[in-house]
Amino acid sequence: MRRAPQDNDNNPPEPDDDADDAGRPSKSALKRQMHSLQSLGQELSELPASRVAKLDLPEALRDALAEYRRTRSHEGRRRQLQFIGKLMRQTDEAPIREAVAAAKLGSAKETLALHEAERWREELLASDDAITRWLNHFPETDAQQLRSLVRAARKDAKAEAPEQRHGRSYREMFQLIKTALAATAAPQPEDGEPGEDDDDE
Template identity: 55%
Template sequence: MPRRAAPHRGIDTEQADPDAPSKTRLKAESQALQTLGRELCDLPGSHLAATEMPEALREAIQTWQRTASHEGRRRQLQYVGKLMRSADPEPLREAVAAFKLGGARDAWRLHEAERWRERLIADDEAMTQWMAEYPDCDTQRLRSLVRAARRDSAALTPEQRQPKSFRELFQFIRPLLPESPPA
């Protein structure tokens, strides 16, 4: 009589769902949610308060922020990950991305203000372009700041230059620029 192969232990071929996600995929998704939970824990309180999330998750994150011990934080992060599985991750991902992009937007505004300052000091045509883009600015004040900055840049040595006029021009330009780069 031929010998039959032993059935696979733990797998019932009649009950196995071919469309069910694999154990590896479930574990990877859980790990991704826990990583997102960690990023949420690192958000400052003001951004956390403005983010839409279940109240239990918010309390768990606040508990993590108050916990000082390493092991306590690790366990609390596991709990945050567990709560993340029942929450909608999309608005939470958007909140984290918006917080991370905030620094990039600020850097863009700084660089843009520096570029405009250099252009205004170097070229009269830049003044015309500025007036076309920002017609509501105080033209007289801008012209006087540009004149002072040009006078200081014409100084012979760096020791004779006064950085005050450069700084004032920068501080005049920066609030007038848009919050984010044009699309």
Template identity: 55%
Template sequence: MNQDQFPPSDDDEVDENGYRRPSKSQRKRDSHDLQALGEALVTMPKDRLADIDLPESLSDAVDDYKRTKSFEGKRRQMQYIGKLLRGVDPEPIKEAVASFQLGHARNALALHDAERWRAELVADDNTLTRWVAEYPQSDVQKMRALIRNARKDFAAAPENRSGRGFRELFQHIKQTLEGAGRTEGDGDDLLDEGEGED
């Protein structure tokens, strides 16, 4: 091993043999990065984790974390996951986590887009003209009926609102956006969570 293996940095330390090694601060930052990666891993669904080529010990540790109930147990298990991550190449795992998070971000944007359209369609008749201009394949009669039902629901006293009109309009908007390729990923679960929001 020679000094050229580590690019020189102001944070590098030189040991007694003259070799450069990452500074204590750099090692601590790296450790925190791996800890954050571990925290992101445990939030991923089991089917997405299965797609990542995790070592068995790391996969088991993530499963154990998800089963652990106590705060202290979770803290210790997360430290163990961080320790296991130090022994593997983190780059493929980082890429898989980033891809998963990007998919969630896209789904959240699609959800907000559908909710924005719903709110504007219910609030203003001119919005339907804009909608039809952007999505000419839309069934205008059906859209008018869905908007009318959503408005009736909205006009009712809060205790008498069923939310059905809002949900049906939302579903129709979502399906139209998906059909037009405006939503990405496999985020139907995220979009469905917003159906009942008024």
């Protein structure tokens, strides 16, 4: 009986793209790592200064980031970013990645909150039923103020002049909605004064 040929008997093992024969990272692996660190460096440079100040970064990296922000030419920024990538090879990147991820998450949450406020505003302008639903969801809202703003914003929407259609009431509605949404997301709003909820008017 004839045996089927065994592939693993004669075929040499495929080379590992990420390491050479001595177990060192290959050129392509090093290149990928460098590009990754450069991208991380660029994201780090875009963080608010207050967030960057909290990170334990080497002075050389802080200086390089400051220089990158000052540089205006495309080629100059590209070279500076390469330098930042090299510096980051000697830096613990884990806290930096955490800070960048936290900033992205915060930005995404803010965007979602703005979209939610805009959605509610359009619904309130479109239907009295939406006002009832809003007051059921947010009973702390001053119902009289809300109805007054909705009436005024609806009236402005019918104005002949385009600049009058989204007037003061339209903007004040947005602020009222945004504040209410933020209050439900955070148990203790930063701009609230300490005291009992019953005393709020």
